Amino acid sequence: MIRIIDVHIDYEQGGGAFGSGASEIVHALKGVTLDINNNDYVAIVGPSGSGKSTLITAIAGLIGLVKGDIFVDKYKLTRAGRGRQAKIRAKYFGIIFQFSEMLGRFTVEENLRFAYVAAHGAIDEGYHTRLKYLAEMLDMFPLLTSYPGKLSGGQLQKTAIARALVKDSAFILADEPSGDLDPESVARVKKLLREEHERGKGILLVTHDNKLASDATSVFEMRGGKISSHLK
Ligand SMILES: Nc1ncnc2c1ncn2[C@@H]1O[C@H](COP(=O)(O)OP(=O)(O)OP(=O)(O)O)[C@@H](O)[C@H]1O
Numbered sequence: 200m201i202r203i204i205d206v207h208i209d210y211e212q213g214g215g216a217f218g219s220g221a222s223e224i225v226h227a228l229k230g231v232t233l234d235i236n237n238n239d240y241v242a243i244v245g246p247s248g249s250g251k252s253t254l255i256t257a258i259a260g261l262i263g264l265v266k267g268d269i270f271v272d273k274y275k276l277t278r279a280g281r282g283r284q285a286k287i288r289a290k291y292f293g294i295i296f297q298f299s300e301m302l303g304r305f306t307v308e309e310n311l312r313f314a315y316v317a318a319h320g321a322i323d324e325g326y327h328t329r330l331k332y333l334a335e336m337l338d339m340f341p342l343l344t345s346y347p348g349k350l351s352g353g354q355l356q357k358t359a360i361a362r363a364l365v366k367d368s369a370f371i372l373a374d375e376p377s378g379d380l381d382p383e384s385v386a387r388v389k390k391l392l393r394e395e396h397e398r399g400k401g402i403l404l405v406t407h408d409n410k411l412a413s414d415a416t417s418v419f420e421m422r423g424g425k426i427s428s429h430l431k
């Protein structure tokens with residue numbers, strides 16, 4: 200399970216490189232508490248700037264906390280060193296970032312391959328099965344041999360989804376996975392997430408799309424760095 204306990208996160212904004220200009224502290228998360236069990240499908244909605252992406256970044260172990268703790272199974276993520284955090288991230292999480300980056304010098308399929316190896320150590324039969332399934336579900340066979348720099352925004356988003364899911368890890372963290380997609384692709388992503396949930400994955404989905412959120416078993420709203428209501 201993922202256990203998020205009273206998490207506070209600040210960002211320092213502005214301020215010049217040599218101490219010129221005033222900097223300002225933004226309290227992006229102000230005490231978020233949430234449990235995500237292995238077979239939960241949790242969606243978070245809420246206005247722009249309410250802290251949704253910051254929460255995903257924190258669970259991924261990519262940002263320091265001012266206060267609070269995050270546990271992933273028995274691991275205290277927030278007290279682990281960077282190397283250990285990276286290992287936990289690779290093994291436990293398939294993460295679809297709001298703005299994801301691919302390795303531009305490698306094909307889409309190679310990018311997926313690297314993600315798999317980071318989690319499993321080597322390519323095996325599981326990789327080929329997963330690759331085929333995801334390429335079919337997301338209708339992206341022709342993209343596998345392309346280079347990321349040649350893809351459209353929507354194609355890139357599908358690639359980011361496939362890269363996150365190819366590892367078959369216990370949890371999926373998805374930050375606006377459908378923002379750049381056409382309606383047919385959104386429907387495919389919706390079905391894919393539903394199937395992953397049925398297979399026992401724990402899912403945390405951040406979205407502005409109520410239709411996409413409708414498959415979630417719990418829906419929370421965030422406002423001003425806090426979970427403000429439990430909508431479902
Ligand atoms: N890297 C950063 N540096 C400084 N401030 C940041 C950074 N990332 C986010 N913030 C600030 O933290 C707050 C929360 O931002 P966050 O990106 O988590 O919002 P969000 O809910 O994901 O919004 P959106 O729906 O637009 O994606 C905002 O006030 C934002 O300006």
Ligand SMILES: [Mg+2]
Pocket residue numbers: 251252253297374
């Ligand atoms: Mg965001």
